[in-house]
Amino acid sequence: xxxxxxxxxxxxxxxxxxxxxxxxxxxxxxxxxxxxxxxxxxxxxxxxxxxxxxxxxxxxxxxxxxxxxxxxxxxxxxxxxxxxxxxxxxxxxxxxxxxxxxxxxxxxxxxxxxxxxxxxxxxxxxxxxxxxxxxxxxxxxxxxxxxxxxxxxxxxxxxxxxxxxxxxx
Amino acid sequence: xxxxxxxxxxxxxxxxxxxxxxxxxxxxxxxxxxxxxxxxxxxxxxxxxxxxxxxxxxxxxxxxxxxxxxxxxxxxxxxxxxxxxxxxxxxxxxxxxxxxxxxxxxxxxxxxxxxxxxxxxxxxxxxxxxxxxxxxxxxxxxxxxxxxxxxxxxxxxxxxxxxxxxxxxxxxxxxxxxxxxxxxxxxxxxxxxxxxxxxxxxxxx
Numbered sequence: 001x002x003x004x005x006x007x008x009x010x011x012x013x014x015x016x017x018x019x020x021x022x023x024x025x026x027x028x029x030x031x032x033x034x035x036x037x038x039x040x041x042x043x044x045x046x047x048x049x050x051x052x053x054x055x056x057x058x059x060x061x062x063x064x065x066x067x068x069x070x071x072x073x074x075x076x077x078x079x080x081x082x083x084x085x086x087x088x089x090x091x092x093x094x095x096x097x098x099x100x101x102x103x104x105x106x107x108x109x110x111x112x113x114x115x116x117x118x119x120x121x122x123x124x125x126x127x128x129x130x131x132x133x134x135x136x137x138x139x140x141x142x143x144x145x146x147x148x149x150x151x152x153x154x155x156x157x158x159x160x161x162x163x164x165x166x167x168x169x
Numbered sequence: 170x171x172x173x174x175x176x177x178x179x180x181x182x183x184x185x186x187x188x189x190x191x192x193x194x195x196x197x198x199x200x201x202x203x204x205x206x207x208x209x210x211x212x213x214x215x216x217x218x219x220x221x222x223x224x225x226x227x228x229x230x231x232x233x234x235x236x237x238x239x240x241x242x243x244x245x246x247x248x249x250x251x252x253x254x255x256x257x258x259x260x261x262x263x264x265x266x267x268x269x270x271x272x273x274x275x276x277x278x279x280x281x282x283x284x285x286x287x288x289x290x291x292x293x294x295x296x297x298x299x300x301x302x303x304x305x306x307x308x309x310x311x312x313x314x315x316x317x318x319x320x321x322x323x324x325x326x327x328x329x330x331x332x333x334x335x336x337x338x339x340x341x342x343x344x345x346x347x348x349x350x351x352x353x354x355x356x357x358x359x360x361x362x363x364x365x366x367x368x369x370x371x372x373x374x
Contacts, residue, residue: 021282033283040285051280080251080277082220082292083233085243092282122234 003063004104006111009054009073014041016070017054024094028129052077055111057095057104071096074108076115079125088116090126109142201262201302205311208253208273213241215270216253223294227330251277251291254311256304264298271299274308278320288316290327305339 009017018038025031044051057072064071072095079089090112095104116124128135208216217237224230235243243250256272263269272295279289290312295304316322329336337347 025283030283036282036285044280044286051278051286075280075282077279078250079279079289080243080275080291082216082240082275083224083229083235085235085239086250089279091280 004057004059004071004099004102004107006055006057006107009045009056011042011046013054013056013070014038014045016056016068017041017073017075019068020070020073020094020096021075021092023096024092027094028132052091055108057099057108059099068096071099072104072108074112076112078119078121081122084122086119086121088112088119088121088124090124093126105138106142201299201304202259203271203299203302203304203307204257205254205307206257208244208255210241210245212253212255212270212273213237213244215268216240216255216273216275218268219270219273219294219296220292222296223292251275252315254308254315256295256299256308258299264296268296271296272304272308274312276312276316278316278322279326281324281326284323286320286322288312288320288322288325290325293327306343309343 015038018034018036018041021036022031022034025034045054052075054076055074056070058069059071061069073092074090074094075092076088076090079087081087093105093108095108113124128139214237217240220240221230221233224233244253253273253275255270257270260269264271273292274290274294275292276288276290279287281287290309293305293308295308313325316325327340329340341347
């Protein structure tokens, strides 16, 4: 059973974050669309007015077959719905393939829910591509509602009740 | 996330006159001055009113949970969660109910792991009796300008319901790309030259 920690990303993590962003984009078959650089990630996430917040999942060196120890991440920021107020918006969420099925993704999502509740967010929002059935099932198992099934897009919401459920697990 | 605008093609022979602090749009029927400016705390009552008008239009008024006081708290605190611009008209053109703040755009800054800093347009609304006068275009362009100057944003995104053809046409006419065609959702993006063009078309202060 892998042991892992979740922590807030630090400036030294930008190289790993960019690597994981590209892995996720590759999975979505859109790798060439990532034009962001490490320098931009650093300025945008760790300057005076960060555009995003980031959690990273790290394993001990001996558990990783590669040289990496940062094996998952979640990037999020706060948005606003004029009907319900503050929201936590999950932009990217990824765990490297060989580290899936170990509860890392669940723990990341739980930690994010906790953050959402602590910061008085009404909801956590994100989008998922229609063909990403594994991810859709992962979210639906945790109480996510598909807000867009009639309109032709997939917008997922986890409301307060389910957020609280996740934080108490 | 709803946008109510009618395309400008409803007005024939438009003629743009620039005056200090206003952009005057002359149509064959009506002269309408309007000013786009940053919202103040005092505008929150008007903005809340228009948020509700938008919700009524999409038949979801019971979904509006926050008051104008909460809007004020969240938009005018030390680290605001959104920014807002309003469109204001002179008293002599006021609405039937006496309002002079007749449109708004509410937006915030987000982040794309593909391209970087982004401005996200959450709400854009013009009261029905004031549409067709360039107010929607003015609001949109001003957001693009502010985002570029203030935060060096590389793109503007928004989402539109797929049934909302007038709004989709409005954005398409300004160079927006529908990112949902191949991926199953609707997101609209302005980047590069299209964003510059939009910003260059913004009303001058």
